[in-house]
Amino acid sequence: MTSNPRRDNLISVADLNALLVSGAPMLLDVRQVGPEHPNRAGYLDGHLPGAQFADLDADLAGTSTGSNGRRPLPHPDTFQATVRRWGIDRGTPVVVYGATRSAAPARAWWLLRWAGVESVKLLDGGLDAWASAGGALAQGHEPRPAQSEFVIKPGQLPNVELPDVAELARVGRLIDARPAVRFAGTADGAGHIPGAINVPADGNFTDDGYLLPADELQVRFMPHGLDTDTPFGAYCGSGVAAAMEVFVLATLGRTARLYVGSASEWTADPNRPLVR
Numbered sequence: 001m002t003s004n005p006r007r008d009n010l011i012s013v014a015d016l017n018a019l020l021v022s023g024a025p026m027l028l029d030v031r032q033v034g035p036e037h038p039n040r041a042g043y044l045d046g047h048l049p050g051a052q053f054a055d056l057d058a059d060l061a062g063t064s065t066g067s068n069g070r071r072p073l074p075h076p077d078t079f080q081a082t083v084r085r086w087g088i089d090r091g092t093p094v095v096v097y098g099a100t101r102s103a104a105p106a107r108a109w110w111l112l113r114w115a116g117v118e119s120v121k122l123l124d125g126g127l128d129a130w131a132s133a134g135g136a137l138a139q140g141h142e143p144r145p146a147q148s149e150f151v152i153k154p155g156q157l158p159n160v161e162l163p164d165v166a167e168l169a170r171v172g173r174l175i176d177a178r179p180a181v182r183f184a185g186t187a188d189g190a191g192h193i194p195g196a197i198n199v200p201a202d203g204n205f206t207d208d209g210y211l212l213p214a215d216e217l218q219v220r221f222m223p224h225g226l227d228t229d230t231p232f233g234a235y236c237g238s239g240v241a242a243a244m245e246v247f248v249l250a251t252l253g254r255t256a257r258l259y260v261g262s263a264s265e266w267t268a269d270p271n272r273p274l275v276r
Contacts, residue, residue: 005253006214009109011095011121013133025093026086026145027051030060030104031127039099046137048097048130052086053142056240060107069265070238071107073159079115080152087145090118097123097130100209103177103201103236103244110243110258116153122247125210157246160233160257162265168257169195172231173224175256177201177241178263185276193235193266194275197224201241204248217252232256238264 011019019025029051031039043053054060059082061071074082088094094112096105105122112120123129131137160168168174176183176196183198185191192198199220204212211217218226225232232254234245239260249256266272 006251009121009247009251010124010211012124013129013135016095016123016130017135019093019095023093025095026088028054028086028094028096028105028108029127030054030056030096030098030102030108032056032099032102032104042099043142044140046139047142048127049136049138050143051097051138052145054086054096054108056104056107060111061239067265067268069261069268071240071260072265073260074111076115076152076154079111079154080150083112083115083117083150083152084148087148088112088117089148089150090116092117092148093119093121095121095123097126100126100128101202101205102126103241106244106247107240109247110157114154114157114159116156117150125208128209158255158257160259162261165193165233165235165259165266166195168231168233169193172233173197174259175199175224175232175234175242175245176263177234177236177245182237185274190263191274191276193263194273196235196275199224199245201236201244201248204244211248211251214252217248221249221252221254226252226254233259235259235262235266238262 027048029043029047031042038055062074096108098105109120174196176192176198182190183192234242236242239262246256246258
């Protein structure tokens with residue numbers, strides 16, 4: 001069977017309903033309050049039946065030291081314990097979702113794939129798409145599945161470490177997924193890593209919150225070497241919007257390296273250059 005990278009990584013509400021009938025995918029709810037804080041209260045108010053809450057900070061990031069970015073990689077042992085608590089094994093089908101147009105679910109998608117979970121998909125349109133299709137919502141605390149014994153294998157998706165960021169920007173395409181005002185440095189004294197290009201993650205969605213069709217996504221990325229062997233990397237402020245960029249490229253059949261530390265790590269040392 002010919003691989004379809006979009007279907008391998010993105011799932012519609014209709015296909016999720018079919019999967020729920022025929023099997024038992026693990027559902028993870030990854031929601032935020034604004035751009036920064038996990039939204040457990042929103043989860044408790046209403047979530048897909050059977051879904052567990054994935055905390056963007058406690059579950060999907062490690063400890064910030066002030067120099068390694070706001071949301072560094074979690075320690076492998078810690079993340080393995082989290083994955084086991086969720087009841088996820090290597091072959092468990094996982095569907096992640098969040099608020100419409102949110103990049104937060106992509107962080108869960110990336111980490112689970114990085115850890116060696118083979119089937120992880122993002123729900124197209126998020127929670128709004130589910131509700132608009134008449135999907136039921138559950139309230140209250142999350143279920144507690146049987147713990148798995150999964151031994152994660154970190155590194156199944158590539159990331160880029162701080163010492164290699166400048167070189168990737170020089171020889172490849174380092175995508176800055178933040179809004180243009182942050183990239184340009186016209187807001188809050190921001191700016192971008194030298195050599196980076198700006199492809200804001202928000203632009204990957206339709207007005208009603210679904211992922212753009214593949215041909216429109218290709219138009220977004222083709223000028224940046226999508227059809228070449230140019231290496232891609234992505235960063236943002238704290239490695240969340242950038243994970244969405246990596247996800248989008250995966251739906252187009254391209255592998256990109258995630259700079260998890262992102263701008264919050266890069267700017268921790270004032271000697272590292274920024275372009276404004």
